[in-house]
Amino acid sequence: MANLNVKIHNLELRNPVTVASGTFGFGEEMAEFFDLNRLGGIFVKGLTVKNREGNDYPRMAETPSGMLNSVGLQNKGIDYFIDKIYPNIKHLDTHIIANVNGGTIEEYVEVTEKLNDLEKVTAIELNISCPNVKQGGMLFGISCPSAIAVTEAVRKACKKTLIVKLSPNVTDIAEMAQAVEGAGADSVSLINTLLGMAINAETRKPVLSTVTGGLSGPAIKPVALRMVWKVYKAVKIPIFGIGGIMNATDAIEFILAGSTAIQVGTANFIDPLVSLKIIDGIEEYLHRHNIDTVAELVGALEV
C-alpha cells in the first residue's frame, strides 16, 4: 500500500486531502455523510471575535464551471465556537484547523489567543484573503506590509502551526508568500476566491447583494495551478493547494505543481463524498505509477 502521509510543519496528515474553510461547515453536518476521520484535516468555517450575520441574500450565483459567493463570514463568534461547537467535534481523530478572521490586527490576535487552549485545534489558518467583508479580510492580504504586520502579530500570539491563506487578487502572489514566510508563517494555503461578479441582464441588476463576490470551482483551477507553481518556486514552507479540485487527477496536478496537501472546496457542495473518492484516487494513481509515497510527487512537475 502506498504511503499517503504528508507533513506540514509539525503536523502529520494521514493523507494530503483536507477540506477548505467555508465549504464544510464545522464538520457536524458532514458527519451525517461519512467518517470524517478519513480526511487529512478539516479547515472549519471562518471565525471572528463576535457574531457576524454575514451579507444579505442573494449570496450565491452559479457561473460557468463554478460559482460566486458573498457569504461574508457568517459565524457566531469565537466564544460560541469554543463553548458550543468545539465540544462536538473534539473527539475527531483528524486535524481540526481553525480559519481566523478579523477587521483589525487586534481582532486576529484575540481569536488566535482564544484558540491556543483548544488541544484538538492543531493549526490555525490566518485568512487575509476573504473578499466579502468590508473591513479587514483581503485588505490585509493584498499589500506586503499589512500582510507582514498581521502575520507577525498572530505569529507571536499563536502556539500552533500557522498557515496563511493567500489571496489571488494580487499582482505577485509569490511576493506575498515570501512576505508571510519571512513574518513567521509555517505554511501557506492558496488560492482563496478570485473577485468576480454576475449580472442579470433582464433586470439590469447584479445577482449578488454585494455586487461582487468570490469565484470558485473548476473555472479557477488553471489560475490556481499557476499560482501554486509560482509560490512553490519562491518559498521553502509547505503549500496547501486550493482551487477547483473536483477529483483525484486535479489533486495530483496540484501536488505536482508543488502542493504538499490540498483543500477540496466547492466540490463538497456537489458531492459530499468527493474527498473520499479523491483519497482513493490518489492511492490508485500512486499504485499505477509505482510510487511508494505521495510526498515524492510534491513539486515533481517535469518542465
Place this chain on the structure above:
Amino acid sequence: MTKVIADHIVINNSSPVEGHYFIKLLSPVEIPEINPGNFAEILVDNTPEVFLRRPFSILDVDYEKRWISFYVKVIGNGSKRLGYLNKGDKVNLIYPLGNSYSIPVNAKKVLIVMGGSGIAPFILLGKELIKRNVKVVFLLGGRSSKEILLTDEFSKYGEVMVMTEDGSAGEKGIVTDHSLFKSTFDFDLVYTCGPEPMMKAVADIAGKRGTACQASLENMMACGFGICLCCVTPTHEGNKRVCYEGPVFDVNYLKWQT
C-alpha cells in the same frame, strides 16, 4: 437521519402540460423515512452550465416499490434539462434534506394554500393529515387552468378549491382573494408554499385571523445540506439556512417585510 446519496434510474417522466414534468425514479437502496416538506438535491448533469445540484421538494414516495418522485416546473437551465430525462436515465440524488411541515396534535382542520411550483410538498402532507384524521382544504392558485395540476390527487385527501388569474378554472383572481377567506375561517393552521409574495399575503391573512402559518421557502442553494451558508433567510434569531433549519418555517419566526 440516514441520507441517501445514490444514482437513481428514471422510471417515468411525464409532462401533462408543456414546461411541467413529473419524474419518478427507482432507488437502488431502501428509502429512508421522508417527511412532508423534505427535499432532494438533484445532480442535473454537472456540466459547465448546470454546475451545481438543484433542490426539489419530494412529491411522493413508495417505500415498498422503492420509488421517489418530483414535480419539476421549468424555470431555468437546470429544470429544463430535467425535462429531457428519459426512462432508464441515471440521476444522482441526495435526500432527505431539510426539515418538514409539522402537524400539531390538536389540529382538526387545516388550509393549504399553494401557487406555482408550490404544489410539490403537499401530496405527502395530505397523506399524513388524513392518517391523523385532520380535515384539509387545498387551495390552488395559478395563472390559468393549465397551471392547476394534481387536483385529482389532492381530492383523495380533502376538499379542493381553485383560483386562476384568468378565470379559466375555479374563481377568477389571485389566490388570496378567494371567497373562502370571506366566510367563516375555522382553520387551526395554514400551510403554504409558492411564490414569496403569495406566501407573504397568505401569512398576513393567517396572522389577522390569529391562525398559525407554516411556509416552505425556496431560496437559491449551492449545497442543500448546510455547509455553504448561501441560502439564508433573515429570522428573529439572525440569518438561518433555508436548507438546514428550513425549508419550512413558522412565518412569525421569519423577518418578512410585508
